Amino acid sequence: MAAHRKRYVAGALALALPLALAACGGDSGGGTGGGDGDTLTVWHYENDDSAMGQAWAKAIEIFEDENPDVTVKVENQTFEQIQKNAKIFLTGDDVPDVMEYNKGNATAGQLASQGLITPLTEEADSRGWADTLPDSIQTTAQYDEQGLMGSGDWYGVPNYGEFVGVYFNQDMLDAQGIAVPTTFDEFEDALATFKAAGITPIATAGSEYPLGQLWYELVLHYGDRDLVDAYQLFTEDVDFQAEAFTQATEKLDEWIKAGYIAGDSAALTAEDMGVSFINGTYPLMVSGSWWFGRLVEEIPFTWGQTLFPENDMHPGSSGNLWVVPENAANKDLAYEFIDITLRPEVQEILGQKGGLPVAGDSASITDEKTKEMTENFESILDSDGLAFYPDWPVPGYYDVIVSELQSLVNQSKSPSEVLDGLSNAYEEGKTDLLEG
Template identity: 45%
Template sequence: MSARNHSAARRRLLATAALAAAATLSFAGCTTSGTSDNQTLKVWWWENDDSALSTAWNTAIEIFEAEHPGVTVEFELKTYEQMQQSGQLILDSNEAPDVLEYLKGNATAGVVSNAGLLTDLTDVAEERGWDLENTAQDVGLYENGLMGSGNRYGVTNYGEYVSVWYNADAFAQHGLEAPTTLEELESVMQTFVDNGITPLALGSADYPGPHLLYALALAEMNDESLAAYQQFTGDVDWQAWEDAATRMADWVAKGYIAADSTGIPAQDAGNAFVAGQYPLFYSGTWWAGSFVNDISDVAYDQFLFPGNDLHPGSGGNLWVVPEKAKNKDLAYDFIETTLRPEVQNELGDLGGVPVAADTDAVTTDIGELTITRFDELLESTDGGLAWYPDWPVAGLNDILVQNVTDLVQGNTTPTQAVENLKTAYDQGKADAGF
């Protein structure tokens, strides 16, 4: 067993014990944090063991332990659903870890930062000289619970964006090239339909459906209308959303999207693309690592949604330090370690999208592809990263998924779907005090 595997195995044993302890934890009463022992760093995240993020973060743990003799890292594996549903209760308990991966956005990190449950990292970042100036780090800034400005409550060490993954062999077989406009994309999809192929893998029962609807709405939005939707700076352009819903329904009618995609989650849609059942898949860079491992018999590539200046994407989820953390200085050291070149470069080589890598040191094809495109989006002065459609208010994701499902099934009209979205948005905004 290698040193890395031995270390990972030891941490998994610690994680098992921690999970057992957590199972008996009651979050009913909350008191102040205990005394620091300076010998243990408790770290939580929810990424799978075989993911680029988990691999790179395990490297960070190894570096951290080597540079902190006598300090043990106790790692606990959580799930995304756990943190989404119980994160606030966990952070408000005596069992909160020292540092953990947490969900970015108004309805998640915004809520707990506004409740005083996260450590303000503004001064820490300045004192330690962390380079957090790029816009990917805006997801860690919150003011009165609203993301994008204010004090820093989180740091991300990776980014992500949504693009169109495509089967390059299938394109070549039909004499097609990557489209550069929406009209060209529709022409490409029509060619596949004419040859008996449903072109677009879409998991409408999950986030790919809302992401596609959002991309079609972004086609008619600019920075001003985007800010109105995401940050409540003005009137939302709901006509752009209705036009998007109309086009999406048209794509179903033309056979670009299968009507039965409404029962398919994101993972199954991605698996179908890997299997070659669909030549197109609109989804995020978080698939890059698995595509490298799982696609070996065909050539594949990606392009940004054609014709758009704005694209779903952002900095990644956050490292946060609970206000009740027992070893905050160690937590700061760990966050700093995840931003180091050796960790960032490994993340890039594995298909992740690091925010502080030495791009010349990333040598894999997938790493060069995703990092180059992400950097272009970060540096764009006309468009760029547009965050995600469910971020503005709590509960919006469920409304988006349900109405995209109904739209694809033909159970609702584009006008009705967008009216449902607007109603939920307006109510959520009012509930949040905006």
Template identity: 40%
Template sequence: MKKGIAVLAAAAMSVTALAGCGSSDAQSSTKPDSISFWYYEDDTSAEAAAWKKAAKMFTKDTGIKVKLEMKSFTQIAQNASQFLNSDQAPDIMESNRGNGSAGMLSSTGLLSDLGPYVKKYGWDKKITKADASIAKYNDKGVMNGDKWVGLPTYAEYQRVYYNKDMFAKQGLKIPTAMDEFEAACAKFKAAGITPIAADAQDYGVLWLWWSLVGTKADSKFVDDWQMYKHDVNWNAEPLTYATNKINDWVNKGYISRNATGLKGEDTTVSFIKGEYPIYQTGTWTENRFNNQIKDFDWDGAAIPGAKMLQGCTGNLLTLPQKSKHKDWSAKLLNYAISEELQTGIGNAGSVPLSANMSKITNAKNKKMIEEYTSFSKKGKLSYYPDYPAASLTDAMSSEFQELVNGTKNPNQILQEMKKAYTSGVDDMGVKD
């Protein structure tokens, strides 16, 4: 699941002069009895299950035990500067991706360069250029650089999920264009039903906004936003259109003003209960819908009219610079990206990067994977809006609370986000 980057980046920024630490003298050539693997994915997730299976396969092949330790995201983030520069550093660590997290850790010398292992195992042949962009950083920690600092083993993106039974009851078809989407919202509202489940206390409204941005944006806009190619044009259509659209939907009652008091779990549960006809959320919920929705039929797709898809590869498996067993650890990572385990991830309801699609048995899962791949192969990923700076996760979410509350108008929201974006990027020192 996508995690906020602010805490991790703050911890990484506290590290000083570490670029020379943890060099090859920490690498043992002796076959170890065990290697350590820290992760924070939920143990019920497809990713955690795949990594555990990879560990079993590795142990069977090598005789080396894998000490799997589930941490919380906060545990890893708050102590990053201490354990990554100590003998307590794990051999493998899950890290969030983006400039403010994996990029920051890499730029301060805390993560190993995986380039030799990418070449050895051919990982770049299994992972598309667009998917690799979130795993590669330059010396300033900006993604889509030339150094591999982590291995992605799955992807995630934002989809709009539909309660097909509620649509049928209103005589509506699942929309494939934005005018059809809005016409459906109007009909549901007229029937006394709030059409869109959205949470503003977490990131739901922010992510919905960024999906709307993606209906008007192109690759140049995304490069300017995410990789600082040029200054962001805050009067550009993608930003003004999306912000005005969210405001319009709130004013029309398509999104309830009560969204300011809702978290992501609230809206997820409400959709599962059949209380809303429309819900945009991450594909990490797909398997949960498969397992928990029993009383109605449902479907999902990218937001109508999407030119750029909000999503990217998932959290990265990294080798800390202080890892003592990098070669063995990389061998374990190679199991995680194997076709067998990738296919298993796909069947478990996640988005794999190199599965055998002929062996994906669930039709809904297969459709989801194919949709993501269609955008990824064309390089049409917009990532997430808060990746450019460590401070943006909370700053942008709070602005959308104001918009939903009606305490700020769209122009004020954009001006405040511009300030947060500009100061956040400046503070990170990543822009030329």
């Protein structure tokens, strides 16, 4: 590679942040799209071996080939540090040209409302992103003046997806004579059969996100798109004591009492859950597509993945967003790089590696397991079935959901009391967002 095309890879954000913070008082003339036209600085937090890491590497290779006089600086950051410090370093001028960032009201929405990231609507229209990406994927890209997701300008561009489904241990199903459930009744029958055989059926974790996503699957089983839009996008008021939330929470309580969920799961982490499923302790795990690559590598038994039975909607969303800081020096180069990540050759890498492309085609995927998972995701997109995640609506709601559902597992609160706790925090957070 020629010297003028050398790509620099920096360390974690723990190293990059002091430089960014020290530059906050300086003036490099950033934010105009001019600046150092010979450099594109990219920040992302994907592992090099992951589907996204490999796809971004391909995108950078294409960019370098098409822009031989531009040096690409790639800085591998950490999700936690960017999440925690983005508002601080983006106020300075020593910022990346394009960076990966989390989507939702409490994250990208806040940066958008504070003017820290660049509106991308004109680029989305002129480059065809608005035509390429499915509507439910575009929801996470758009934010209004208050930073609420789902309308307004584009502030980010997603290029992969994720969803929650059911992973199953086929060997354990076969041992009990259970077919892979295709209806909710069959799913509950499977839970009862396993429990009768002395096997706790569902691997989950109450101290982190998994139990909340299981609960949300049940909410979606009893709810509809109008409920999701009211809950996630504030289109209407939400009554947590109404039918869908009540049925879901009472059903989860019923499963807890029946022993379908381990009594100690309130204290378990997502890692505990995943390891227990990989080890064959539990036959079922309701969790996300982000586990797929690890399961492929580590599971010693026959297994599979399916959608939650009879649900029209599922927890899931676009993946993280590419955003362009308002003070970026080379915005035009950033737009070009983002556009490349949506090209077929980059999207195909995501597909082949299990990364759920949002502008790809499952027909080109050769591995059967990967193809099946991608087809499940495509079926969700085709039916406008992405319902996002339960903790998204308001800042701090993740911790509330964890705490309230731990109380349900521990049987220290009734379903109605849990719903009161969820409702109170939701309404307070919603008020803060709308009036803030």
